[in-house]
Amino acid sequence: MAGIGHNSGRVDEPGHSWRKHVWTKARKKLMPTLPIEVVRLRVRRAEQLGLPYKTYAGIRASTGHDLIGFLFSSNALHVLRDGQAMPAAQVAKLDSLISTHRVGLAHTPVTPTHLSSLAQIDRAHSAPRFAGSWADMRDHMKAVIQSEQVPADRFVLIGDTGFEREWSEAAQLAGYLPADIYFEGQVG
Secondary structure: OOOOOOOOOOOOOOOHHHHHHHHHHHHHHHOOOOOHHHHHHHHHHHHHHOOOHHHHHHHHHHHOOOOOEEEEEOOOOOOOOOOOOOOHHHHHHHHHOOOOEEEEEEOOOOOHHHHHHOOOOOEEEEOOOOOOOHHHHHHHHHHHHHHHOOOHHHEEEEEOOHHHHHHHHHHOOOEEEEHHHHHHOOOO
């Protein structure tokens, strides 16, 4: 006989309805019930971050912390050379962020100086090199996070390539969102 929560796939065993009842009750007990005031505060925070509530709640549940900001690759911002401005969609999204750190990561030939000169970026750092090792990338990203003086799991990386997704994992950030989804508001 299978125990509670056993995923054998068989539903015709004797006692199935009892096991289902017990499993459902145990699962419900594990799920927190938040007061409506807390839910309202979190919905408001998700809006300040420019994230759908479901995405924000998932990130918050996985880290146990609130997000305080984003790391944006220069690719995600569509800034590919010094002197280039961000497209209107990126400007509008970053302008709408409230109480949020906006940190740029500049891919060569873009410089951190140029990214930080954009009004929508608070600070900028150089991005990890494509040719570097995984350890070099990890160390570089950890140094960026240390300079921000905030725990890594309080940031989400907005990137545009698979290589940039690895930065998120290397630095142990709260998550990664593809730029096209974040800036078009299609995060689910």
